Amino acid sequence: MSIANLLDPITAQGGQTRFSGLDQWMQGRTLYGGASALVAYTAATRAFPDLPPFRAAQVAFVAPTGSDIEVRREIVRQGRNVTQVRSELWCEGQCALSAFWLFGTLREANAVHPAAPIEEWPGPPEDAEDAMNGKGPAFITNNFEIRRAQDVRGPGAPIVRRWARLTDRDALDPISQLILMGDVLPPGAMRVMKRQGPLSSINWSFNLLDTEPTTRDGWFLSENASQHADHGYSSERLRLWNADGHQVLDGMQSAAIFG
Missing domain, CATH: 2.40.160.210 (Acyl-CoA thioesterase, double hotdog domain)
Structure with missing residues (x-):
């Protein structure tokens, strides 16, 4: 039930999202960093389900994240091999988390x-x-x-x-x-x-x-x-x-x- 509380409210449409039972994922007055990062990642992959394999991320924990979140996500650039997606969590009118997710297709290795x-x-x-x-x-x-x-x-x-x-x-x-x-x-x-x-x-x-x-x-x-x-x-x-x-x-x- 704990994982369901964290992920079930996230939809492909994004926007205003209300979570419940997040007391199990709190770190002080904010959502634990790994949990908030997973919310942002899941929002990106549910919005854009045909992405290449996931490879890297940059996550900024900007402000406390609570139960009422506005989820924003967009494809910043989609090249031949690499797609970069940005997702953000907004709480009480301010950005609480901003993340870049990098997805890249498999290529023949030129360095091992x-x-x-x-x-x-x-x-x-x-x-x-x-x-x-x-x-x-x-x-x-x-x-x-x-x-x-x-x-x-x-x-x-x-x-x-x-x-x-x-x-x-x-x-x-x-x-x-x-x-x-x-x-x-x-x-x-x-x-x-x-x-x-x-x-x-x-x-x-x-x-x-x-x-x-x-x-x-x-x-x-x-x-x-x-x-x-x-x-x-x-x-x-x-x-x-x-x-x-x-x-x-x-x-x-x-x-x-x-x-």
């Missing part, structure tokens, strides 16, 4: 360079210890199963790594699952914060490395790593691997570090 194998493989998710049971914001406690994928606890290197899977995923295609969970972890910079304080995603850009991603039992290894943090912001690299250690998503994010 597989993603490097993951360093410090934590072992399979089936052997990992549970983490965050009953803890964290509403969107995690209601929708995700989280397991440890690193030994460090508390302060340390600015990297957060966890196994994660959606508890309700049967109605989602694999790409929608990745969008919904790609932003699930807090910034890696939290491990070097001088004191506890709020954290907030500002944007998220990512490339999909496999247009037909697969994994085992819904598990993905998620990692957020701060590349540089200062002046209240952190530049983060976000990556996802499947349960066999194959990278499926590579992304970047700017995060606000308050407190």
Whole structure:
């Protein structure tokens, strides 16, 4: 029911849309970033169902997103191979999220360079210890199963790594699952914060490395790593691997570090 609350109201026509039961997807006073990104992605693909395979995105989290949303989407450019679609979520008269989605046809490879194998493989998710049971914001406690994928606890290197899977995923295609969970972890910079304080995603850009991603039992290894943090912001690299250690998503994010 949680996924249905998120996606069922979205129509091909767009426009004013009312959602219900979104309390399960909230992060403070706004819809969790992965959930709002999935709403925008679904709006684009339902409006334009004949798009080529999805390959990349740029998502700006502009303002809090609530239950009453105006959905806007348009094809910005449709070339011979690549189509770029923009979708926006508007709340209370202002833009709350703006996203560009890149779709591209399959072409004969002129360059082949597989993603490097993951360093410090934590072992399979089936052997990992549970983490965050009953803890964290509403969107995690209601929708995700989280397991440890690193030994460090508390302060340390600015990297957060966890196994994660959606508890309700049967109605989602694999790409929608990745969008919904790609932003699930807090910034890696939290491990070097001088004191506890709020954290907030500002944007998220990512490339999909496999247009037909697969994994085992819904598990993905998620990692957020701060590349540089200062002046209240952190530049983060976000990556996802499947349960066999194959990278499926590579992304970047700017995060606000308050407190």
